[in-house]
Amino acid sequence: DIQMTQSPSTLSASVGDRVTITCRASQSISSSLAWYQQKPGKAPKLLIYKASSLQSGVPSRFSGNGSGTEFTLTISSLQPDDFATYYCQQYNSYPYSFGQGTKLEIK
Amino acid sequence: EVQLVQSGAEVKKPGESLRISCKTSGYNFTNSWINWVRQMPGKGLEWMGRIDPGDSFTTYSPSFQGHVTISTDKSISTAYLHLSSLKPSDTAMFYCARGPLTGHNWFDPWGQGTLVIVSS
Numbered sequence: 590d591i592q593m594t595q596s597p598s599t600l601s602a603s604v605g606d607r608v609t610i611t612c613r614a615s616q617s618i619s620s621s622l623a624w625y626q627q628k629p630g631k632a633p634k635l636l637i638y639k640a641s642s643l644q645s646g647v648p649s650r651f652s653g654n655g656s657g658t659e660f661t662l663t664i665s666s667l668q669p670d671d672f673a674t675y676y677c678q679q680y681n682s683y684p685y686s687f688g689q690g691t692k693l694e695i696k
Numbered sequence: 697e698v699q700l701v702q703s704g705a706e707v708k709k710p711g712e713s714l715r716i717s718c719k720t721s722g723y724n725f726t727n728s729w730i731n732w733v734r735q736m737p738g739k740g741l742e743w744m745g746r747i748d749p750g751d752s753f754t755t756y757s758p759s760f761q762g763h764v765t766i767s768t769d770k771s772i773s774t775a776y777l778h779l780s781s782l783k784p785s786d787t788a789m790f791y792c793a794r795g796p797l798t799g800h801n802w803f804d805p806w807g808q809g810t811l812v813i814v815s816s
Contacts, residue, residue, distance in 0.1 A: 632791055632809050678803070680800045684743055
């Protein structure tokens with residue numbers, strides 16, 4: 590099974606900051622990686638697919654990068670609506686797996 | 697607009713069984729896979745399995761194999777998650793999510809979630 594490891598687990602930042610979350614796969618997953626945002630009490634929302642493709646309707650301040658085993662999600666200028674938990678997910682092979690999540694908090 | 701609408705919250709006793717529904721609309725139901733994801737209280741996301749509504753072929757995570765069954769009713773564009781022999785540790789939020797393309801792919805959109813509480 591492929592293990593996905595996110596870092597950091599918690600990130601404190603301020604509005605306007607540029608932040609980057611890292612996701613590492615235990616083996617190569619090519620570009621089969623998605624990023625989701627989840628707010629308390631809500632379902633996850635797709636942000637990025639194929640490692641770097643921005644989902645329609647998602648603000649351009651979100652971007653994804655990477656391939657193989659190392660991936661990043663960057664938010665170029667944090668907005669109040671961005672404080673949430675973020676998950677990466679590999680869909681290269683079964684069983685699909687998620688990172689443990691990164692909680693983005695207001696500093 | 698593609699929508700996945702799940703059935704409401706459930707409270708069950710240990711040993712009971714449960715079926716959660718995920719009614720889809722806005723697309724051809726048989727053209728996209730449906731996945732199920734568990735989220736235990738305060739924890740992360742766990743993929744449980746998926747079904748191809750076109751041929752009802754299923755794949756399960758080894759962590760859930762034998763404890764859950766995924767099925768569909770094509771006539772009403774609805775997928776189901778069946779949970780048997782419930783334990784208090786099955787208390788969780790369950791989400792269905794569409795894989796937009798056939799084959800391995802990402803999840804979008806997601807249902808709103810169904811909270812299951814198992815308690816005596």
